[in-house]
Every structure is written in structure tokens, then in C-alpha cells.
Amino acid sequence: MKTTPLHQAHLALGAKMVPFAGYEMPIQYTSITSEHLAVRGLAGMFDVSHMGEFWIRGPGALEFLQYATLNDVAKLKVGRAQYSMLPNERGGLVDDIYIYRTGESEYLMVVNAANIEKDWAHLNALTQGFEVQLENASDFFGLIAVQGPHAVARLQKLTDTDLSSHKKNDTFMGKLAGKWVRFARTGYTGEDGYEVFVAPDEARVVWEALLAAEVTPCGLGARDTLRLEAGFPLYGHELTDETNPLCTPFSWVVKGHKAFHGKQALLQSPCARRLVGLQVEGGIPREGYRVLKGGQVVGTLTSGTHSPILKKGIGMAYVEAEWAEVGTPLEVEIRGRMAGATVVEMPFVRL
Structure with missing residues (x-):
């Protein structure tokens, strides 16, 4: 450990x-x-x-990051940062990340702790043809x-x-x-x-x-x-190798005007299920709990908790697209009983 x-x-x-x-x-x-x-x-x-940090440097750093990530890195001036994601070739996600532009040809990428080795291997596999140097600085x-x-x-x-x-x-x-x-x-x-x-x-x-x-x-x-x-996703829960970000409230990250790794697969993947926020009455939703409509299972919780501010249960779930509209009444199965739930806009708490 x-x-x-x-x-x-x-x-x-x-x-x-x-x-x-x-x-x-x-x-x-x-x-x-x-x-x-x-x-x-x-x-x-x-x-x-415990989070991972990678330096991306060189005259081709911007071009490389434009291809390797979903957001528009070209918009970053020196001293600015942006939330982004690393797409895979299947239309899913390797990780969600933060990118900081620290110099003219220098960027710092922060990745999730559980994904350091996976992300490092993935990024290095994409460097061919780009004039870029990567450094894993996670221990520094x-x-x-x-x-x-x-x-x-x-x-x-x-x-x-x-x-x-x-x-x-x-x-x-x-x-x-x-x-x-x-x-x-x-x-x-x-x-x-x-x-x-x-x-x-x-x-x-x-x-x-x-x-x-x-x-x-x-x-x-x-x-x-x-x-x-705050309605923020956690990799391994809301976002995974199989998750199409276009089926989530974080689709704004995907900048379709540029070329990026796995673009065709991502843009063509259907959204049979969508990620929604749920407010739950009379119970605390947890990851893996089933979401139902009229007795039929229509989704699964990816995260859930008791909100200390709202004093209610809140969670995120992937539900069948037809039940994803804000205001839709649903139910969450909590330890064998049904608790009322409603699809709501995120963030749950407006700050």
C-alpha cells in the first residue's frame, strides 16, 4: 500500500x-x-x-493534446486550465482529467489515481507522429x-x-x-x-x-x-471505458469540430441509456441500486448518498433514454422496498 x-x-x-x-x-x-x-x-x-501528474512538452504538445483529449486545448492561454476527458477507440473513456497550460509548449495533466498506469500507457501509445515528450511526474x-x-x-x-x-x-x-x-x-x-x-x-x-x-x-x-x-462525475462510477460522454450531462466537453482519437466511434454510439440526477425521498440511494418505472427495471445507480445540505437522498443513475427527462417520477429499490425518486437537474445544490 x-x-x-x-x-x-x-x-x-x-x-x-x-x-x-x-x-x-x-x-x-x-x-x-x-x-x-x-x-x-x-x-x-x-x-x-495520490492523483497522477504528467508533463506534456514540446513543439507538438498542443497538436498531441488536441488529438488525445476531447476538449479544445487550443483555447488555453498560458496560466489557464480546463476539464477534459481521454477518449478510447471504442467511443468510451480512458479517464477524465484536468489540463493546465504552464508554458508556451508545456502542459500539466492531472489524472485519477487509480488510472495512472493505464493513462500513461494510453498516452504514450498515441505519441507516434507528434513532436512531444511525456514525463510521469506523479511522485514529484x-x-x-x-x-x-x-x-x-x-x-x-x-x-x-x-x-x-x-x-x-x-x-x-x-x-x-x-x-x-x-x-x-x-x-x-x-x-x-x-x-x-x-x-x-x-x-x-x-x-x-x-x-x-x-x-x-x-x-x-x-x-x-x-x-x-455539485453534480461532478467520478471515474469508475459515472464514467468508464464503456461510457459515451454524449450520453451524460458532461457532453459539453466533446468538441466535435476537431479531430480526436476514436471520434467516429464516439459520435456514432447510440444513447440507449442516459446519465441523470435523482432526488430520492425516504431513503439513501447507493451505487448498484436498481431504478424502476412501473415495476420494470429501467436503470442503475452509479453513485448515491445522503445530502447534508438538502437532507435528502441524491444520486446519479443511467436510465433508459425515454425516462431521462427532468421531472420524470421513478423509484429506487432500497433494501427490498421502493423509494420515490425524481429526475432532477444537476448540480443538486446550487452554490
Whole structure:
């Protein structure tokens, strides 16, 4: 089991540790709900150092990324970032990712921890014919996500860099707690905040400084409930090797005006089922639960939880296309009984 540079910090705080993507990670420190509410109300931080980072460099870097990803990388100016996806040749997805343009011919790609080896092999297999160099730098970064309505103010106490002047998806270098870091105004909670890329041997100093600045440590449990309220997908759940993104609310990522790997297969794949948000009354939906209409199974939950903000069950599910319209009443089978559900727009919580 691998550990992050902050492993000892988690143990010192009494975190409950669990295996995740080959790492021992904190699931919670106090409770998932209290950590969730700390992010929604003030500021919380997550150790996400298990995520993978690849450098893509060279005169052909842009051309390569245009082919390897679905979003339009040409729109990125230096110091900007975008959410994107890696398509496979079958019309499905290798992973969902974030791309940061850090120089004229230099990009940083952040990938999901469980997919580092798969993504690395996939990208390298696509490099033929492109003047590009790839570097797997996953072991050379610590990564701390600081999120919440007070996140920027708490971070500002620890840096001379003006953080409030930067927009969502900006990325830049600066000092935090006396250490050089890369700031990125991105995140996975629906809240404002920054993700902080830091050298592994300096991550603990930054973490402790954030603790002293009254940023609440949060585990993967709250990270999952927060991303669900925000309507964000999780690879391996909403997105898979077989998922056509055009059948999801994230179809905006697909930029059909450009050539990309597997384009014909992706554009021609039918959407027999569509990914929808479900609000559930009288129960907590979970991954794998069946969705029914008139006694017939019409779908399956990919993720589900109790929303601490709405105080209701929420989840995402793939349902037969004819039942995917917002407002459609459905049912979710929860431990042998039926709970009423309604297809709703995402995000579930508007922030």
C-alpha cells in the first residue's frame, strides 16, 4: 500500500485510514457530515497527493493534446486550465482529467489515481507522429485542495500573492507558507478555492500552516458527498471505458469540430441509456441500486448518498433514454422496498 507525503500528518490527527486506488488514505477525521459542512460553510482541505501528474512538452504538445483529449486545448492561454476527458477507440473513456497550460509548449495533466498506469500507457501509445515528450511526474508532487467560501481568505493569510484577483481555472506560481507552490483555482467540491501543487518534502509544512489558519482537514468521504451535491462525475462510477460522454450531462466537453482519437466511434454510439440526477425521498440511494418505472427495471445507480445540505437522498443513475427527462417520477429499490425518486437537474445544490 502506497502512502502520500502527508501520511504521518493524517495519523497524527487520528484520521480513519482506508485503502483507495492503491494508497492508504483518510476517509474521515471526525465525521463525514461535519467535514462536508465545514467545506460548505467555511474552509476545508483534502490531501489529494495520490492523483497522477504528467508533463506534456514540446513543439507538438498542443497538436498531441488536441488529438488525445476531447476538449479544445487550443483555447488555453498560458496560466489557464480546463476539464477534459481521454477518449478510447471504442467511443468510451480512458479517464477524465484536468489540463493546465504552464508554458508556451508545456502542459500539466492531472489524472485519477487509480488510472495512472493505464493513462500513461494510453498516452504514450498515441505519441507516434507528434513532436512531444511525456514525463510521469506523479511522485514529484504533493497536492492539497483547499475548498470553501472562506478558502481564499484563509490561504491569503499565508501568501503575499494576490489570490482574489485570479479567476476560476487560473494557475500560477507563488509562495505559500514560505514554500514555492503552483496555485490552481480549481476543485472538486463545487466551492471556490485552490488546489496547491507542492514538493512532497514541503507538503507537511504547508499542511500544518493551513491547520494553523483554521482550515478543517477533510477525508475522502466528504470529498465524495461534496462532489455528488455539485453534480461532478467520478471515474469508475459515472464514467468508464464503456461510457459515451454524449450520453451524460458532461457532453459539453466533446468538441466535435476537431479531430480526436476514436471520434467516429464516439459520435456514432447510440444513447440507449442516459446519465441523470435523482432526488430520492425516504431513503439513501447507493451505487448498484436498481431504478424502476412501473415495476420494470429501467436503470442503475452509479453513485448515491445522503445530502447534508438538502437532507435528502441524491444520486446519479443511467436510465433508459425515454425516462431521462427532468421531472420524470421513478423509484429506487432500497433494501427490498421502493423509494420515490425524481429526475432532477444537476448540480443538486446550487452554490
